[in-house]
Amino acid sequence: MTSRPFLIAAAIAALVLPTAALAQTTDKANPYAGIDVSDDSLVRELPGFERRFAEVNGIRMHYVEGGEGSPVILMPGWPQTWWAFHKIMPALAQNHHVIAVDIRGMGATDKPGGGYDKKTMAEDIRQLIAHLGYSEAHLVGHDIGSQVAYAFAANSPEAAMSVTFLDVAAQPQSTRDLRLVPPRPLTGTFSEDFFLWWFAFNQVPDLPEALIEGRAHILHGWFWDQLLYRKDALTERDRAVYAAAYDTPDGIRGGNGWYQAYAQDLDDQLTYPDTLGTPSLGIGGLGHPLLVELMEARFSEPRIEHLPGVGHYVAEEAPEDVIRLLTAFIGRVEAN
Template sequence: MTKNSLLLAGAVLAHVAPAHAQITDKGNPYEGIDVSNETLVAELDSFESGFAQVNGIRMHYVEGGEGTPVVLMAGWPQTWWAFNQIMPDLAGNHHVIAVDIRGMGATDKPEGGYDKKNMARDIHELIGSLGYESAHIVGHDIGSQVAYAFAANYPDATTSVSFLDVSAQPQSTRDMRLVPARALTGNFQEDFFLWWFAFNQVLGMPEQLIEGRAHIFQNWFWDALLYKKDALSERDRAVYANAYNTVDGIRGGNGWYQAYAQDLDDQLTYPDQLTMPSLGIGGLGNALLVEFMTDRFAEPRLEHLPEAGHYIAEEAPEEVVTFLTEFLQSVDRQ
């Protein structure tokens, strides 16, 4: 073999056979942190876990306190733990029931049923299984979408409905851009670009990318959507990463987004305005929250926390508890 042939062969081998394989898994930074529900619930005085068979699934919830029932529903990518800072205060006057909605946390993650009308049925059956005919309904993020569907489909079972930062998807969601209006700056407050709405629609691929690496994916949201960056501790982040680190956890959460088309169709069948007492507490999403609630609810009560981002129950727990408590007690007095 000539010298030129040897050089050519070496170049080809160098191109097709790199010396070192790429490292794609960055490991678990939260290894060793106890994020079990047993440990978390034990930290909340007088609260305990429960399970109920509802609408074909086994649903997990954490309950405590006495008084009129208040159902708390978190959103993506969190669990019932999102309310841990406000639950003890609310339990002073209410029976607090923080739920892992369908596809979340310790609740079952079936293949389907993630349209918000069906998820509202989950909650309606849960309330009935606990011996109540109605409850105050409180939602955040995806939980807010379920709360709206609950109020629209079960008005007689809705003592009141409250939304934290977002309510439900407006019909304009159908027209969302896949390309931003201008080049992104990297600052989400300036670039309100909901790229993950499309990403979470993809079937099968997100599970492969995110499994075992949920902390990498989620840290973008904590850093972008929190105004108070230290509102979530390392332990909080560990809880949420653990909940969405498996194929089932990722698929269950994405199911909420993949049902949006059905959710928007269902909304067209709901009353133009709902008349039960309603409260909206806005942070980052305040403008959209106000627009939706003034259009869909009669005489909504609206509050704004301008120094809080999206996760207001963690960024401003004292203010959220104050607004919620005053509202809930005013409704109970009626």
Template sequence: MVRSNKILWGTALLAALWSSAAPAALPAEQITDAALVQRLQGFSEGKVAVNGVNLHYVIGGKGPALVLLPGWPETWWEWHKLMPQLARRHTVIAVDLRGMGGSDKPATGYDKKTLASDVHALVKQLGYDRVDIAGHDIGSMVAFSFAANFPQATRRLVMVDVAHPDAALAKWPLLPDAGTFSDQLDERHPYVWWFAFHQVKGLPEELLAGRIGMEQAWMFRYLMQDEHKLDALDRAVYEAAYSSRDAIRAGNAWYQAFPQDIIDDGTYAPLAMPVLAVGGPGYEWLKSTLAAKSSNHRVAKIADSGHFIPEEQPEQLLKYLSEFLD
């Protein structure tokens, strides 16, 4: 009985702490895709059916097509600070990947090759044979796979803070180096425990459904240099996008596909198109990985930024993108 009471008390304490730290809830109508798109002048949203799934996208601007792919645990909205400026010279297409946001969340198809095929089919349906493509986090993996599998459709590739899975990823340590793991990432000793946690099927849904905000708040604190760069609206958007069991399952499936992604990576020829890679904590990962995978690339370090570069340092990223794409 004493042990049971201690567990109940601890659970209540954690809930109270989370409640006091969590941002005030925003009305649901403020965080729908339709409401968010209205905040971006000249943009609209749509859905297309490709490869048996419906993909949600946001489009605006004029000029050569530029596809933007987001990562976990976010949606197309992670690019919103850059989209209006990029739309001055590009037709910007921000896509929710299979399993993300307003897109379908089927049981299968979360390897990066299939996700890239989804995106390729989407841009073809929108009338584009060749695009520039940029991705962050999981989206960066998909963007690389897009370029590797559809080089004829790729004019330029941009990777933000994450490389495509390869054989080296399978050897990342399960445990942190002694004294290096705290509540903020040590770039010299990165420890990405959630790569392993997300391999587990079923349990994350049980633990996190309706409580995903707790994990997200920890991630943003750990992976950002200044977590205030994400405001209450941003956090509410991402919490709502990943709160359901299906959304948690689908997001985890991107990680569970890493072993297959590593196999696929071994079949890809080096990229020939121009590649720009920009990194915060992922700078060294990108630099070492691309050395053998691209014959025409540049890797740049974003100053004063953690992992969520599009939201932490949008001005720096916009400068690199503009110089590279234009």
């Protein structure tokens, strides 16, 4: 006969063991715990640069600046911060005043409840340029930052000395028709699938914050594995910096705000001039074909360069090429 204590113990085990097993499969410890990812520590690695804040367009914007000369504004994208440009900032600062920003919703910049349409974010940057004492600047954007740069050139062309897009320009109107179901079963390799699933996921209210908080390194790992061609371009420290920036509900919500504004962005683009005359450069890796398509359609005499064997994060995968192409381009613009 089975004893009563044994039955009680078995019942408790039945309740506890599934919970313990679940904890083992869902508890994803941050592998970067203990790594110093503070902006102060990062800036100390860039001699001659300092971090500052500016009150612009109703928000407090964080930026890192250094060097002297004509102003060059660097705007990163998702899921990164100003640190995305750390490999090219020292070289650019030899001849320019370099300002790498955390755009609205990113890093140490405010993350308000709205204003994530790229037209408003471009106004953030225009006011930052004025705050710095300039009437115009060269604009360099990557990913979401490129979308802000495009909106800036369209809305404030008098303040755009030039615009450079790194792997992405603006979202084309065809973004409205993106598939929710891929044309064939996914292989697990983005270069073969080109399925932009996160465009939809990042637009869902509240759910991403609940799922990703404390686990941004897991989400980011997929992107580093799929969109980096040169896998060693990001160090463990770099990955830790970006994970920390998107590990909190506010950080996740701020970044997702850029995607949630896409419908407004596409509507705004319909009001922009068909062709923009701002001197333009595109430097493409993985996104080169789409870069060509948009720039040739929307800019007069665009200059477009392709970096074979480079993925999406061109400033980190091929910094020497980006420095060479960007400095030569800006030099030609200023010589004219």
